[in-house]
Amino acid sequence: MKKIASLVLGRTKVVAAAVLALAATTPALAWEPTKPVEFVIPAGTGGGADQMGRLLQGIVIKYKLMKEPLIVVNKSGGAGAEGFLAVKEAKGDPHKIVISLSNLFTTPMATGVPFNWKDMTPVAMLALDQFVLWTNATEPYKNAGEYITAVKTAGPSKFKMAGTGSKQEDQIITVALEKATGTKFIYVPFKGGGEVAVQLVGGHVNSTVNNPIEAVAQWRAGKLRALCVFDDERMPFKAKVTDTQSWNDIPTCKEAGVPTKYTMLRGIFMPPGVTPDQLAFYKDLLVKVAATPEWKEYMEKGAFNPTFMTGDAFAKWLTEAEATHRTLMADAGFLASNK
Secondary structure, eight states, X not given: OHHHHHHHHHHHHHHHHHHHHHHHHSOOOSOOOSSOEEEEESSOTTSHHHHHHHHHHHHHHHTTOOSSOEEEEEOOXXXXXXXXXXXXXXXXXXXXXXXXXXXXXXXXXXXXXXXXXXXXXXXXXXXXXXOEEEEETTSSOXXXXXXXHHHHHHOTTOSEEEEESSSSHHHHHHHHHHHHHTOOOEEEEESOHHHHHHHHHTTSSSEEOOOHHHHHHHXXXXXXXXXXXXXXXXXXXXXXXXXXXXXXXXXXXXXXXXXXXXXXXXXXXXXXXXXXXXXXXXHHHHHHHHTSHHXXXXXXXXXXXXXXXXXHHHHHHHHHHHHHHHHHHHHHTOSGGGO
């Protein structure tokens, strides 16, 4: 075992050294930050976006990928509108970036706030995030089918489903789940995914649709039970996370007779009006971040789909995702025009 551990450690050091070497040997860019960069998180602390943003910040510091500091600032007001508008209004300012999640689409659609993803400069898709249906481990439900049966038996609005924000991705999934199964939950919104997990552990709600990274600590501790993942295929990661289960052991909701699917963007944007050289700096930075062992480990531990995308391909994906969200929001009656 010591030999194996030594080999793994050695390999990690080699990868880390390679990242450092890449940072040191990359030709001087035409532009780089000349003052601290504000890294906006349009969500509360403890949730998936906050965790990913702070990890990215830590990697940049560890490998000295920027000469200037990257400063994380949470701006969650208005379901993330505060953060996105701050970046939209910073036209031409290359010292401000924002991490996105699905509220990039849902917040303007639900509120009518004057904002669209095209109002910013897309830099890169970092990953796609999954959603899992969770219950408290002390409850008797062993799978999603048993839980949905219990919700139906109890009758409408008897079971509480917790999520992050109102008319956002968590509530969209809840409505889709209700339509697919003929159930009706009381949806209870909280500020961040970390708080959602705590509420479920405390027994204050019956279930959540949290991201894997937002509930993994409680799952590993035996406090929560993962019932199904909202995707067409199981997550590929087969290393054990709990004493008995890997992410791959969690069935899809479709397998459990709940045909509901949803994945969420994790990406980086800049303000409008930045120059190609300024955009190139951050693309290069994120490529280096994605090559580190810390990032790869985070992708596996959080059961992300580590899709990395830039340029025209990313813009095409955003256009299609916006259309999909408009359909989902309309079906749920969440569009601002439906008020």
